Amino acid sequence: MALSKLSFAALMLPLLGAVEASPTARSITHSTLVTREDLLPEYDYVIVGGGTSGLTVADRLTENGKHTVLVLERGLLQNSSSVTTVAGGISAFLDPTLLFNFTSAPQQGLNNRSIAVINGRLLGGSSGVNGMQVLRGQREDYDRWGSYFGKNSEWSWDGLLPYFRKAWHFHPPTPELVRQFGIKYDPGYWGSTSNVHASFPTFSWPALKLEMAAFGDIPGVKYPSDSGAGETGAYWHPSSVDPATVLRSFARPGHWDGIGAARPNYHTLTGQRVLKVAFHGKRATGVVFVPFDATDQSQARTVKAKKEIIMAAGTHHTPQILQASGVGPKKLLAEAGVPLVVDLPGVGSNFQDQPFNIVPQFNYSSFPFHPDSSDLYTNQTFIAEAAAQFAANRTGPLSIASGNCASWLPLQVIAPQAWKDIAARYEAQDPAAYLPSGSDKAVVAGYRAQQKALARSMRSKDSATYNLHLGGGYSNGAAVYLHPVSRGTVHIDRADPFFSPPEVDYRALSNPTDVEVLLEFTPFTRRYFTETRLKSLNPVELTGPGANATRDQVEAWLRGVLIPSSFHPVGTAAMMPRQLGGVVDEKLLVYGVKGLSVVDASVMPDLPGSYTQQTVYAVAEKAADLIKARA
Numbered sequence: 001m002a003l004s005k006l007s008f009a010a011l012m013l014p015l016l017g018a019v020e021a022s023p024t025a026r027s028i029t030h031s032t033l034v035t036r037e038d039l040l041p042e043y044d045y046v047i048v049g050g051g052t053s054g055l056t057v058a059d060r061l062t063e064n065g066k067h068t069v070l071v072l073e074r075g076l077l078q079n080s081s082s083v084t085t086v087a088g089g090i091s092a093f094l095d096p097t098l099l100f101n102f103t104s105a106p107q108q109g110l111n112n113r114s115i116a117v118i119n120g121r122l123l124g125g126s127s128g129v130n131g132m133q134v135l136r137g138q139r140e141d142y143d144r145w146g147s148y149f150g151k152n153s154e155w156s157w158d159g160l161l162p163y164f165r166k167a168w169h170f171h172p173p174t175p176e177l178v179r180q181f182g183i184k185y186d187p188g189y190w191g192s193t194s195n196v197h198a199s200f201p202t203f204s205w206p207a208l209k210l211e212m213a214a215f216g217d218i219p220g221v222k223y224p225s226d227s228g229a230g231e232t233g234a235y236w237h238p239s240s241v242d243p244a245t246v247l248r249s250f251a252r253p254g255h256w257d258g259i260g261a262a263r264p265n266y267h268t269l270t271g272q273r274v275l276k277v278a279f280h281g282k283r284a285t286g287v288v289f290v291p292f293d294a295t296d297q298s299q300a301r302t303v304k305a306k307k308e309i310i311m312a313a314g315t316h317h318t319p320q321i322l323q324a325s326g327v328g329p330k331k332l333l334a335e336a337g338v339p340l341v342v343d344l345p346g347v348g349s350n351f352q353d354q355p356f357n358i359v360p361q362f363n364y365s366s367f368p369f370h371p372d373s374s375d376l377y378t379n380q381t382f383i384a385e386a387a388a389q390f391a392a393n394r395t396g397p398l399s400i401a402s403g404n405c406a407s408w409l410p411l412q413v414i415a416p417q418a419w420k421d422i423a424a425r426y427e428a429q430d431p432a433a434y435l436p437s438g439s440d441k442a443v444v445a446g447y448r449a450q451q452k453a454l455a456r457s458m459r460s461k462d463s464a465t466y467n468l469h470l471g472g473g474y475s476n477g478a479a480v481y482l483h484p485v486s487r488g489t490v491h492i493d494r495a496d497p498f499f500s501p502p503e504v505d506y507r508a509l510s511n512p513t514d515v516e517v518l519l520e521f522t523p524f525t526r527r528y529f530t531e532t533r534l535k536s537l538n539p540v541e542l543t544g545p546g547a548n549a550t551r552d553q554v555e556a557w558l559r560g561v562l563i564p565s566s567f568h569p570v571g572t573a574a575m576m577p578r579q580l581g582g583v584v585d586e587k588l589l590v591y592g593v594k595g596l597s598v599v600d601a602s603v604m605p606d607l608p609g610s611y612t613q614q615t616v617y618a619v620a621e622k623a624a625d626l627i628k629a630r631a
């Protein structure tokens with residue numbers, strides 16, 4: 001079953017009536033877009049993938065003018081209104097020219113359903129198509145990453161905070177919005193120098209005030225001082241929107257537009273599919289690529305890198321390219337006929353994403369608020385007013401992307417009876433029991449380390465498991481499961497490693513702990529709607545297994561509807577010690593070879609308790625410093 005527009009809508013809370021960005025002409029000098037003919041034979045750095053992380057790293061490596069850099073990107077420079085439009089946060093997702101869209105392996109835990117695997121495929125990558133929600137994980141998430149290397153790792157909350165500040169230019173909400181909704185924020189968690197912007201809409205839905213207050217009726221829910229404070233609770237967060245233009249702010253305008261004229265050392269070649277990294281012995285020396293519409297290698301070319309090849313093709317494609325280059329699990333490569341460069345069993349294992357469509361939808365039968373988000377679908381007068389206001393000064397309802405408030409709650413808050421037992425049963429598991437059969441012993445050892453760390457997170461008041469995103473009336477919430485413990489795989493197609501999409505297997509619900517945790521999501525969500533002050537709105541359960549369903553019925557319902565991805569894939573080139581199945585070290589260098597690093601979401605060893613874009617930018621900023629330090 002393909003991911004339907006409807007199920008995505010539940011997550012992205014789209015608005016109709018998206019208007020075109022006003023065509024204010026502004027002269028833009030690009031970074032130099034070269035043709036295949038203009039390409040130099042050799043650069044200091046070749047970056048594979050001009051997406052969120054790739055363009056961030058390229059900007060930082062070229063700014064001192066000392067190094068030559070080539071970015072090779074599969075997509076094109078696309079700047080249509082479907083990319084730039086803020087309203088609803090969904091117009092890019094509805095434009096197939098901007099997306100990778102291929103089918104996952106059938107999910108045995110989900111009645112053998114397959115789902116659509118979606119990624120951005122344009123200069124700017126997934127930051128050019130995402131829902132624009134800007135969210136940071138909890139402090140413990142980043143400390144947990146460092147813990148896999150021991151006590152003194154520089155990967156930690158304290159180590160990353162300067163990069164969160166460097167990555168984002170924060171713009172506070174308007175005083176009216178702050179007054180109306182009681183929004184808390186603290187610019188101390190943010191910076192003001194990046195060209196990637198985090199800002200608030202100029203309007204929001206009146207019902208959100210009550211919906212946010214209702215979380216406070218639940219014991220244990222806090223209201224942190226800022227969305228970037230690294231804490232659990234209920235809070236308002238910004239969107240990746242440039243407040244000066246009210247257009248999407250993403251890696252291309254933030255790290256590429258306008259920087260090129262002064263940087264002859266920076267080349268970008270779009271419309272190219274990288275097939276593999278070329279090696280001389282164990283040293284990565286170049287990258288082999290073809291035009292994106294090629295179906296064989298007759299037009300293949302190689303470009304060389306003097307210092308380093310930097311992988312930034314994203315969590316699905318980075319492991320594909322590494323494996324196709326001979327860097328990966330020996331057995332898989334042998335089956336695919338790829339000559340082995342280094343046996344690295346972690347490449348493509350440890351795959352994680354955040355499931356959604358996991359709680360019933362509720363509707364209020366007494367709803368005293370006007371306007372609410374459904375007016376943007378159904379009320380022609382309101383739609384016309386909103387469009388006129390946006391056209392006049394780019395304010396109002398059409399300045400909202402896919403939403404700005406949600407709760408991020410610990411397991412013990414949502415499951416006050418069951419959390420201890422769930423964590424204890426999880427911790428007692430044989431780590432190999434639910435991994436793919438035949439998993440390498442390093443991969444099993446790595447999972448054992450994660451299992452200990454994640455059991456601690458399950459017991460922590462400072463780590464979020466449950467996320468409920470609020471819609472302001474029309475769609476009353478979409479929940480996301482932040483730390484699933486099942487682990488999937490991303491493998492090259494053994495019959496066609498280069499041109500077929502990678503085989504993506506989420507292995508959703510393969511670990512029974514995920515079922516146990518998710519069984520707590522439905523009753524908790526019901527509690528939020530029916531046992532807090534929201535009771536006064538007479539909530540009605542619209543979808544789902546029903547209030548009287550047995551445990552088995554709820555589980556059967558989950559297996560029928562759960563979607564294993566909210567487009568936050570991580571983990572397939574994990575930054576962990578090599579004996580724990582890691583692919584890159586703390587400097588982001590690939591084990592067992594020279595001159596090859598990874599900087600995209602695939603290096604996250606496990607998920608943050610949030611969506612991923614803010615962390616991807618921060619990791620990329622840190623990666624650029626690590627690379628410059630060894631230049």
Ligand SMILES: Cc1cc2nc3c(=O)[nH]c(=O)nc-3n(C[C@H](O)[C@H](O)[C@H](O)COP(=O)(O)OP(=O)(O)OC[C@H]3O[C@@H](n4cnc5c(N)ncnc54)[C@H](O)[C@@H]3O)c2cc1C
Nearest residue numbers: 049051052053074125126130131133274567601611612613
């Ligand atoms: C639909 C959608 C909605 C999302 N919503 C949110 C949200 O609201 N909030 C949030 O925090 N996060 C969100 N995310 C997640 C976030 O955008 C990603 O985590 C982040 O952008 C990933 O960055 P990356 O650098 O790892 O990969 P990407 O930005 O995807 O970059 C990878 C690049 O590599 C290119 N590439 C791939 N293969 C090749 C090849 N063989 N040769 C050359 N180039 C190649 C791709 O075209 C792409 O440009 C969303 C993602 C999607 C897809």
Ligand SMILES: *[C@@H]1O[C@H](CO)[C@@H](O)[C@H](O)[C@H]1NC(C)=O
Nearest residue numbers: 021022023024026028079257
């Ligand atoms: C992208 O489109 C916006 C809005 O139309 C425009 O202001 C901007 O200059 C364009 N950027 C590029 C690089 O074409």
Ligand SMILES: *[C@@H]1O[C@H](CO)[C@@H](O)[C@H](O)[C@H]1NC(C)=O
Nearest residue numbers: 002003093096099101116118
């Ligand atoms: C992905 O492709 C499927 C099958 O062609 C299609 O039904 C679906 O709408 C596509 N999804 C997106 C987000 O474009």
Ligand SMILES: *[C@@H]1O[C@H](CO)[C@@H](O)[C@H](O)[C@H]1NC(C)=O
Nearest residue numbers: 106107108109110111112113
């Ligand atoms: C799913 O597919 C597997 C393998 O083809 C099969 O054994 C199993 O019975 C199927 N399960 C369901 C629920 O259809």
Ligand SMILES: *[C@@H]1O[C@H](CO)[C@@H](O)[C@H](O)[C@H]1NC(C)=O
Nearest residue numbers: 362363364365366367540542
């Ligand atoms: C939700 O409730 C409102 C009344 O508040 C009603 O008009 C609307 O039809 C309901 N929507 C659904 C999908 O049941």
Ligand SMILES: *[C@@H]1O[C@H](CO)[C@@H](O)[C@H](O)[C@H]1NC(C)=O
Nearest residue numbers: 370371375379380381382385
């Ligand atoms: C539609 O919106 C207009 C303008 O905000 C408002 O006056 C009107 O009451 C709304 N109609 C309905 C049916 O809610």
Ligand SMILES: *[C@@H]1O[C@H](CO)[C@@H](O)[C@H](O)[C@H]1NC(C)=O
Nearest residue numbers: 388389390392393394395396
């Ligand atoms: C924007 O335009 C609307 C409608 O014309 C007007 O009501 C509003 O006051 C304006 N806001 C600002 C900030 O100029």
Ligand SMILES: *[C@@H]1O[C@H](CO)[C@@H](O)[C@H](O)[C@H]1NC(C)=O
Nearest residue numbers: 540541544545546547548549
């Ligand atoms: C659930 O059971 C109670 C008590 O038997 C009953 O009153 C209620 O109508 C049932 N609810 C649903 C949704 O079936």
